[in-house]
Amino acid sequence: HCGAPSKLITDQGSHFVAELTRAIIESCNTTHILATPHHPISNAQTERFNTTFAPALSKLTSDQTLDWDEFLQHVIYAYNTSKHTTTSLTPIQIMFTRENQLIMDPKKMKISLMKPNEYYEKAKQSRVLFFNHVKLNIKHQLVKTRHDKNRPDPKYVKGDLVLVRVIIRTSKFQEKFEGPYRITNQIGSVTFIVKIENLDNDENTNYTKQVTTADMKHIFSFEVV
Secondary structure: OOOOOOEEEEOOOHHHHOHHHHHHHHHOOOEEEEOOOOOHHHHHHHHHHHHHHHHHHHOOOOOOOOOHHHHHHHHHHHHHOOOOOOOOOOHHHHHHOOOOOOOOOOOOOOOOOOOHHHHHHHHHHHHHHHHHHHHHHHHHHHHHHHHHHOOOOOOOOOOOEEEEEOOOOOOOOOOOEEEEEEEEEEOOOOEEEEEEOOOOOOOOOOOEEEEEHHHEEEOOOOOOO
């Protein structure tokens, strides 16, 4: 809807460096920049978006995760119409300097149209106001981040129920944490032994693993039936 991009940053996946992709990019007169392999910060905006996009998409897909493409537009629309914590605005507001209009929204009885040049000037003024608003919210978010860094780490003790991070994920749609596990022993200041919680009264469930606090999070309410 906004024309061809002047610059495109991607990783070095085979679908991005294929001859067809290269030909399309060249025909659009777009500069193609390849990110450094295994260096996510070189394409940080996309990587940050994926950390929100992939989990949201995984909530809608089936267990086989083969129908994910059917929900792309739904998730993108939800993302573009949701207020972001950092900016306190929706992407549509920032991009088009207006609220998103839905077909079920009440229609305005009176419609006034501006001249094209007036609309352009009004849009420029609104964009400046929006950008200043976003910059202010980003500053507030940075202050909050610095404050949170000084907060004490969560405390874990023997008997706590926790979820453990999945270090090697076979799919982007796989859950980031698994469990529940119960802490059975502490062997260091940040190192614990955890055992998979027996939910099915299976006497053979004795799986344990060693984890650190960086890869655990508390389960605050959980009932074992």
